Amino acid sequence: MAIGVKVLSRPERxxxxxxxxxxxxxxxxxxxxxxxxxxxxxxEKSYDDVRGTYQLAPRWRGxxxxxxxxxxxxxxVACGLCPQICPSNCIKLVPGEDEQGNRYPLIYEIxxxxxxxxxxxxxxxxxxxIHVGQHYENAEYDRARFVYDLERLQSxxxxxxxxxxPSDPKGE
Amino acid sequence: MSPEMKGxxxxxxxxxxxxxxxxxxxxxxxxxxxxxxxxxxxxRPGPNRVGPFGLLQPAADGLKNILKEETLPAEANRGLFLLxxxxxxxxxxxxxxxxxxxxxxxxxxxxxxxVLGRFVxxxxxxxxxxxxxxxxxxxxxxxxxxxxGIALAGWASNSKYSLLGGLRASAQMISYEVxxxxxxxxxxxxxxxxxxxxxxxxxxxxxxxxxxxFLSFFIFLVSGFAETNRLPFDLPEAExxxxxxxxxxxxxxxxxxxxIAEYANVVTVAxxxxxxxxxxxDIPGLRGWLAEGSGLAVLVSFVKFFLVMFFWxxxxxxxxxxxxRFRYDQLMALGWKVLLPVAxxxxxxxxxxxxxxxxxxxVTDRRWLMGGLTVLNLVLAVIFFWLLDRGTIxxxxxxxxERLLADAARRRQGAAxxxxxxxxxxxxxxxxxxxxx
Numbered sequence: 224m225a226i227g228v229k230v231l232s233r234p235e236r237x238x239x240x241x242x243x244x245x246x247x248x249x250x251x252x253x254x255x256x257x258x259x260x261x262x263x264x265x266x267e268k269s270y271d272d273v274r275g276t277y278q279l280a281p282r283w284r285g286x287x288x289x290x291x292x293x294x295x296x297x298x299x300v301a302c303g304l305c306p307q308i309c310p311s312n313c314i315k316l317v318p319g320e321d322e323q324g325n326r327y328p329l330i331y332e333i334x335x336x337x338x339x340x341x342x343x344x345x346x347x348x349x350x351x352x353i354h355v356g357q358h359y360e361n362a363e364y365d366r367a368r369f370v371y372d373l374e375r376l377q378s379x380x381x382x383x384x385x386x387x388x389p390s391d392p393k394g395e
Numbered sequence: 396m397s398p399e400m401k402g403x404x405x406x407x408x409x410x411x412x413x414x415x416x417x418x419x420x421x422x423x424x425x426x427x428x429x430x431x432x433x434x435x436x437x438x439r440p441g442p443n444r445v446g447p448f449g450l451l452q453p454a455a456d457g458l459k460n461i462l463k464e465e466t467l468p469a470e471a472n473r474g475l476f477l478l479x480x481x482x483x484x485x486x487x488x489x490x491x492x493x494x495x496x497x498x499x500x501x502x503x504x505x506x507x508x509x510v511l512g513r514f515v516x517x518x519x520x521x522x523x524x525x526x527x528x529x530x531x532x533x534x535x536x537x538x539x540x541x542x543x544g545i546a547l548a549g550w551a552s553n554s555k556y557s558l559l560g561g562l563r564a565s566a567q568m569i570s571y572e573v574x575x576x577x578x579x580x581x582x583x584x585x586x587x588x589x590x591x592x593x594x595x596x597x598x599x600x601x602x603x604x605x606x607x608x609f610l611s612f613f614i615f616l617v618s619g620f621a622e623t624n625r626l627p628f629d630l631p632e633a634e635x636x637x638x639x640x641x642x643x644x645x646x647x648x649x650x651x652x653x654x655i656a657e658y659a660n661v662v663t664v665a666x667x668x669x670x671x672x673x674x675x676x677d678i679p680g681l682r683g684w685l686a687e688g689s690g691l692a693v694l695v696s697f698v699k700f701f702l703v704m705f706f707w708x709x710x711x712x713x714x715x716x717x718x719x720r721f722r723y724d725q726l727m728a729l730g731w732k733v734l735l736p737v738a739x740x741x742x743x744x745x746x747x748x749x750x751x752x753x754x755x756x757x758v759t760d761r762r763w764l765m766g767g768l769t770v771l772n773l774v775l776a777v778i779f780f781w782l783l784d785r786g787t788i789x790x791x792x793x794x795x796x797e798r799l800l801a802d803a804a805r806r807r808q809g810a811a812x813x814x815x816x817x818x819x820x821x822x823x824x825x826x827x828x829x830x831x832x
């Protein structure tokens with residue numbers, strides 16, 4: 224034999240062609256009638272999924288949202304912790320102060336393009352004002368539209384993320 | 396030109412247009428069906444974005460392919476590169492011309508058109524584009540032509556992947572062509588004719604050939620898979636090794652033509668299986684129920700032909716999404732060491748059986764003759780499948796035989812036989828020394 228092909232000598236009793244083929248065909252045929260697992264995206268979205276098959280995880284970190292108080296003003300006190308901790312440096316905050324000495328953000332902008340959605344801003348916020356949210360549809364026609372200003376952050380309505388709690392790792 | 400000739404030409408042209416339109420549209424839809432079946436078997440819905448249930452997907456694909464850039468590799472053999480897709484596309488379509496797809500239609504007309512003159516047609520019109528007396532041989536001859544397109548595509552592309560794909564395709568198709576031709580000899584023995592109409596008539600008189608010639612059917616089906624380069628025999632375009640094999644360098648509509656040719660070949664194989672082994676358009680008992688040559692009989696027989704054909708097309712896809720690809724040596728071993736000898740032996744057995752039944756035992760009734768062959772085939776099929784099932788026929792036979800021979804030689808010298816693969820694995824280092832040393 225001039226050319227050798229490495230052929231493993233398999234245990235003869237465990238090798239079958241006809242039976243294995245028929246078994247495989249039965250399996251694939253059975254799969255034809257099983258329920259589909261595909262999420263047909265534009266029609267079925269994870270937010271309003273009633274069956275819960277594709278629901279977003281409660282810890283999903285997506286588009287930001289600024290929470291507001293009863294008067295409709297943002298809860299933010301412009302302490303400056305979030306731009307400080309932000310690893311991608313995407314939060315722009317210019318603090319202001321009113322007559323009573325309450326601090327509030329004059330400018331609060333998040334560049335969603337630069338953001339890496341780590342959720343540190345939500346974690347660090349002492350007032351529970353800025354949050355990452357359970358939302359993922361961010362497409363825009365214009366790059367400038369990806370910089371969310373305070374008004375836009377406040378007008379978001381999606382659910383906010385419940386971040387991972389080290390004392391309750393399974394979220395129970 | 397005589398009015399009869401004109402009438403014949405008229406119906407022929409209509410049949411031609413009808414058949415080729417249906418084949419081309421059907422083939423386009425088959426690409427969709429393939430993807431749908433693939434999806435369903437993987438618990439997915441398959442393409443469903445374009446049109447209702449994705450039905451317009453083939454149109455979108457076609458449009459895309461027409462609009463795409465045609466690339467031509469540097470240093471490619473320009474003429475052959477352009478010729479190859481046509482060479483594989485045309486034979487694939489030509490085959491459907493000789494296969495009868497419905498019962499003959501009694502058609503009498505006699506009318507005169509202003510410029511063209513008088514058209515006359517009398518009697519039964521066979522529902523086939525060309526009722527060739529050697530239809531069977533025509534199919535075998537033309538189906539082998541498709542390999543020229545593939546081999547030339549591989550060679551003209553000036554690319555190593557294409558060349559390897561083309562080489563594999565030629566080797567594979569030539570190997571399986573032999574087994575395929577041999578597997579069909581028993582059909583000829585039993586029907587005594589090479590015309591498709593006569594083969595169908597013979598099945599009407601007796602039984603569908605799938606019963607009396609089961610092994611023929613099996614070998615033909617397996618060779619058919621290999622001939623159409625479908626999984627598990629799609630080595631010419633094995634994407635894990637050869638990118639896309641012979642059509643690596645093709646783009647746009649030229650690639651599409653290879654694609655269409657593949658599906659047209661699948662249709663042809665399904666048509667051949669239906670015609671040769673499942674009675675074509677024949678429905679047992681149809682002649683008693685419906686008047687011969689009536690439009691209804693034609694329609695019903697066409698539906699039967701279509702359903703059987705459709706099942707075999709589905710079967711081809713079913714197999715594709717079930718089985719993995721053969722290794723190349725297994726492919727060759729299966730073709731030359733299993734299918735060809737079995738086909739040859741089967742010719743002998745069938746010939747002897749027909750001789751014994753017809754001349755020694757004096758069975759003249761076709762049904763009894765074929766019944767006898769069916770019983771014989773049941774026995775043969777059990778033996779054949781039992782042997783085939785013991786895997787080592789196709790794979791591992793060489794190694795096993797050599798190991799057994801070596802063991803025997805060692806035993807003669809009084810030494811212990813070499814441990815089996817499993818035993819060697821269990822003792823690390825036991826056989827490594829001999830390998831590295």
